[in-house]
Amino acid sequence: MTVFLVLMLVNPSVKAAVMQGLMKVGLFQPGVPEEVAPESKMAPDMAFADGEGNTFTLSSLKGKVVFLNFWATWCPPCRAEMPSINSLYKQYKADKNVVFLTVDTDGNYKKAKRFIEKQQYELPVYVADSRIPEELLGKSIPTTIILNKKGQIVYRQEGAADYGNDRFIDYFGKYIRK
Numbered sequence: 001m002t003v004f005l006v007l008m009l010v011n012p013s014v015k016a017a018v019m020q021g022l023m024k025v026g027l028f029q030p031g032v033p034e035e036v037a038p039e040s041k042m043a044p045d046m047a048f049a050d051g052e053g054n055t056f057t058l059s060s061l062k063g064k065v066v067f068l069n070f071w072a073t074w075c076p077p078c079r080a081e082m083p084s085i086n087s088l089y090k091q092y093k094a095d096k097n098v099v100f101l102t103v104d105t106d107g108n109y110k111k112a113k114r115f116i117e118k119q120q121y122e123l124p125v126y127v128a129d130s131r132i133p134e135e136l137l138g139k140s141i142p143t144t145i146i147l148n149k150k151g152q153i154v155y156r157q158e159g160a161a162d163y164g165n166d167r168f169i170d171y172f173g174k175y176i177r178k
Contacts, residue, residue: 016079030144030161032171040152043145044133048101048126051109055129059151061099065175066147067092068101070137073108073115077160078142084164085144086121088172093122097149097176101126105141148175 045059058066069085071078085102092098102123104112112125137143138158146155154175162168 013076013079016076029165030157030163030168032155032167040148040154041135043147043151043153044135046131046133046136047129048103049109049129050124050126051113058147061147062151063149064097064099065149065172066099066101066145067172068103068136068145068147070103070105070132070141070143072105072141073111074106075141081142081160081163082119082121082123084162086123087164088169089123091169092172092176095176100124103128103132105132105137146172146175148178 043058045057047055047057049055058068067085067088071082073079085100089100093100100123102116103126105128106112107127109125109127112127116123116125135153136145140158142158142160144155144157144161144163145153148154155171163172
C-alpha cells in the first residue's frame with residue numbers, strides 16, 4: 001500500500017490511471033446544466049498555432065461550436081480526462097460545425113504531439129500563439145470551455161471531468177443542433 005501511495009505522488013501516469021478508474025465508476029462527472037445556457041458573454045479573442053506554423057484566432061471560428069481544452073503533458077488530471085475527450089472528438093470529428101482545440105499550456109507543441117501519438121489519441125494539438133485571456137484559463141488545468149456558434153462562453157469546467165458520459169454528450173449536442 002505504501003508503494004502505491006508513493007507512486008501516486010511521484011508518477012503522473014499512476015495518478016491519471018487511478019482518476020480514470022474513478023471516472024468509470026461515476027466520479028469526476030462534468031457539471032452539466034439541465035438546459036442550454038442562455039445568451040452569455042462573448043469569448044475574448046486569442047490566437048493558436050499548430051505544428052505546421054499555421055495560426056488562427058478564436059474569433060475566426062464563429063459559426064462553429066468550439067470544445068476548448070487547456071492541458072499539459074505532466075498534469076495527472078489532464079491525462080485522466082484525455083480518453084473521454086478523445087472519445088468525444090471521434091464522435092464529432094467529421095462534423096464541420098464542431099472544432100476541438102486541445103491546447104498545451106506549456107507551449108511545447110512537439111512534446112504534446114508526441115504524448116498524444118504515444119497514447120494513440122486522435123486529438124488535434126495546438127499551442128497558444130498569443131496571451132491566454134483569464135476568462136478562458138484561470139489558475140488551474142485542465143480547464144474546458146465550450147463556445148456556442150456565436151462565440152459565447154456557454155460552459156466552463158475547471159478540473160478533470162468525464163466528457164464521455166451520456167448527459168454531457170446530450171448537452172454538447174444541443175449546441176451543435178441549435
